Amino acid sequence: MKVNYLQKNRLRHPYFRRIVFLITIFVFGAFIFSFFDGTIISIVSPAWRAENVIARSLRNSLALFGSQKTLVTENAALKERVFSLEAEILSLSSKSIQENILLELVGRKQDSNMVAAAVLTHPPQTPYDIIIIDVGSEESVALGSEVFLPEGPILGTVSEVFSKRARVKLFSSSGEETNAAFERDGVPVVLKGAGGGNFKFILPRDIRVEKGDRIFSLDITPALLATVAEVNIRSTDSFQEVLAQGPTNIFALRFVFVTP
Amino acid sequence: MIHRTLGIMAALVSILVLPYWLYLPILLITMILFPFFWEGILFAFLIDTIYGSGITTAVAALIILIALLPFRDRLRTYV
Numbered sequence: 001m002k003v004n005y006l007q008k009n010r011l012r013h014p015y016f017r018r019i020v021f022l023i024t025i026f027v028f029g030a031f032i033f034s035f036f037d038g039t040i041i042s043i044v045s046p047a048w049r050a051e052n053v054i055a056r057s058l059r060n061s062l063a064l065f066g067s068q069k070t071l072v073t074e075n076a077a078l079k080e081r082v083f084s085l086e087a088e089i090l091s092l093s094s095k096s097i098q099e100n101i102l103l104e105l106v107g108r109k110q111d112s113n114m115v116a117a118a119v120l121t122h123p124p125q126t127p128y129d130i131i132i133i134d135v136g137s138e139e140s141v142a143l144g145s146e147v148f149l150p151e152g153p154i155l156g157t158v159s160e161v162f163s164k165r166a167r168v169k170l171f172s173s174s175g176e177e178t179n180a181a182f183e184r185d186g187v188p189v190v191l192k193g194a195g196g197g198n199f200k201f202i203l204p205r206d207i208r209v210e211k212g213d214r215i216f217s218l219d220i221t222p223a224l225l226a227t228v229a230e231v232n233i234r235s236t237d238s239f240q241e242v243l244a245q246g247p248t249n250i251f252a253l254r255f256v257f258v259t260p
Numbered sequence: 261m262i263h264r265t266l267g268i269m270a271a272l273v274s275i276l277v278l279p280y281w282l283y284l285p286i287l288l289i290t291m292i293l294f295p296f297f298w299e300g301i302l303f304a305f306l307i308d309t310i311y312g313s314g315i316t317t318a319v320a321a322l323i324i325l326i327a328l329l330p331f332r333d334r335l336r337t338y339v
Binding site: 015018019021022023025026029030032033034037040041044047048051121123124125126127128130132 | 276277278279280281284296298301302305306307308309310311312315318322325326329330
């Protein structure tokens with residue numbers, strides 16, 4: 001067949017242009033999102049607040065019908081109170097009370113100037129055991145500030161600070177390692193975050209570990225980090241795998257305290 | 261075009277309000293469903309910026325979109 005026009009050269013790689021475009025978008029996105037992360041979080045946080053309010057009211061309205069309203073509200077409040085008291089009881093021990101008295105005597109009383117913060121978003125919305133709180137550098141929150149439950153147990157540390165918001169990485173975040181010690185006999189352990197508020201670590205099988213054993217942080221004022229939930233020992237192994245749970249349900253966090 | 265806009269809105273809203281085990285599959289589905297869904301990279305960056313650390317999701321989205329290019333051309337969808 002006679003061709004009386006010039007044929008266009010076909011690209012050797014038909015997807016080349018689109019790949020270049022995608023990479024350009026990626027580079028552009030990396031640049032924009034890394035520079036404006038604080039602004040983006042500020043823009044998005046009203047949506048989280050609205051979602052929290054809507055979710056709570058929806059939960060209430062779906063759960064109750066007419067006269068049962070007060071009963072359901074009371075039930076929810078009591079459940080919250082029970083969780084709170086359980087966490088408080090877990091974090092208290094006669095040993096820690098004695099330590100507090102001693103610290104007071106030597107002039108190293110724990111500073112109680114904590115900032116209360118509302119949790120804007122928490123797992124499972126965030127995939128990496130990260131929470132975002134509504135206080136930031138304007139309330140003297142700094143990088144590395146410790147984050148506690150109102151009842152006392154420690155949850156994590158601030159990993160990023162913006163003017164009015166902060167991102168908190170929980171100790172249970174996957175791959176995170178935290179030095180801690182057993183309350184029972186003070187055996188030091190390194191807690192490895194396993195996600196979802198859980199931890200795991202390996203110990204020699206000779207060390208006695210039981211379900212319910214408490215694990216505290218290694219600070220001068222120890223705070224509850226986790227309680228042992230399961231111990232796996234195989235008869236052929238010389239080690240035991242310990243699975244521990246954080247002191248609270250991180251999927252329902254509402255308020256925390258932050259050390260400035 | 262309206263379908264694509266609705267897809268973008270759905271992905272955005274799901275990222276803001278739904279748990280990760282829902283919004284990640286939704287984002288993946290939109291990337292498969294819509295031809296050359298480059299907005300997916302920006303959504304992945306949004307996820308990394310507001311919820312995570314690093315750029316893991318964005319890198320994954322870029323790789324998925326590049327990997328989908330040859331397959332996506334052979335698919336015909338009506339959205």
